[in-house]
Amino acid sequence: MPRQIDAVVLAGGKARRMDGDDKGLVLLAGQPLIVHTLNRLKNQVTRILINANRNGDRYAEFGHQVISDGNLDFAGPLAGILSALHHTSAELLLVVPCDCPQLPEDLLPRLLAGLEQENAELAIACDAQRSHPVVMLLRTELKQAIADYLSTGERRVEHWCQSRKLAKVSFADKPGAFTNLNTKDELTQWEQTNH
Numbered sequence: 606m607p608r609q610i611d612a613v614v615l616a617g618g619k620a621r622r623m624d625g626d627d628k629g630l631v632l633l634a635g636q637p638l639i640v641h642t643l644n645r646l647k648n649q650v651t652r653i654l655i656n657a658n659r660n661g662d663r664y665a666e667f668g669h670q671v672i673s674d675g676n677l678d679f680a681g682p683l684a685g686i687l688s689a690l691h692h693t694s695a696e697l698l699l700v701v702p703c704d705c706p707q708l709p710e711d712l713l714p715r716l717l718a719g720l721e722q723e724n725a726e727l728a729i730a731c732d733a734q735r736s737h738p739v740v741m742l743l744r745t746e747l748k749q750a751i752a753d754y755l756s757t758g759e760r761r762v763e764h765w766c767q768s769r770k771l772a773k774v775s776f777a778d779k780p781g782a783f784t785n786l787n788t789k790d791e792l793t794q795w796e797q798t799n800h
């Protein structure tokens with residue numbers, strides 16, 4: 606039987622650089638930003654969770670289960686990942702941020718290949734410049750480890766990733782794959798470049 610892999614789209618941040626607007630819902634080329642990300646993901650996994658701490662009713666309109674960070678509200682992306690781990694029975698969880706409209710359509714198979722080749726606990730995406738630790742595939746058995754890490758008051762994603770058995774998977778052949786839009790100016794620039 607094929608293994609079950611769920612995905613979570615992280616939209617639970619404060620989006621301070623987006624003037625505090627809810628980043629997943631700001632419009633990019635006429636559609637909420639998260640819709641671009643969902644479109645890139647939808648053929649890769651069977652089940653998608655949306656992690657949001659505001660505007661849950663609006664996110665629910667996209668047709669996926671919406672989950673908040675619970676009592677770890679705004680404790681960083683790991684809080685959203687932990688919440689997703691409480692809502693899945695899958696063996697593996699694919700994590701992406703809501704603000705990446707150019708995610709590779711072969712993201713999951715490549716992260717999975719990297720994870721298995723290195724027998725790692727998690728695989729994170731890299732491009733030619735840097736790692737993107739909120740683009741990752743992780744074994745859901747890491748739930749307790751994340752809970753323990755957050756319970757110490759720590760919240761740094763990359764720091765936590767480095768503490769585990771980690772595979773780094775290069776997407777250097779896809780420049781711009783992890784372009785993420787954090788400001789209104791970046792939205793405008795993307796629209797000018799892509800339309």
Ligand SMILES: Nc1nc2c(ncn2[C@@H]2O[C@H](COP(=O)(O)OP(=O)(O)OP(=O)(O)O)[C@@H](O)[C@H]2O)c(=O)[nH]1
Binds near residue numbers: 615623702704
């Ligand atoms: N669940 C959850 N997700 C978060 C949290 N902080 C950031 N994220 C998510 O992590 C991803 C990457 O973070 P950023 O792009 O910096 O987003 P952000 O923190 O909302 O934006 P800034 O406030 O401008 O830094 C985004 O998809 C955010 O939604 C949080 O406290 N909880």
Ligand SMILES: [Mg+2]
Binds near residue numbers: 785
């Ligand atoms: Mg971002």
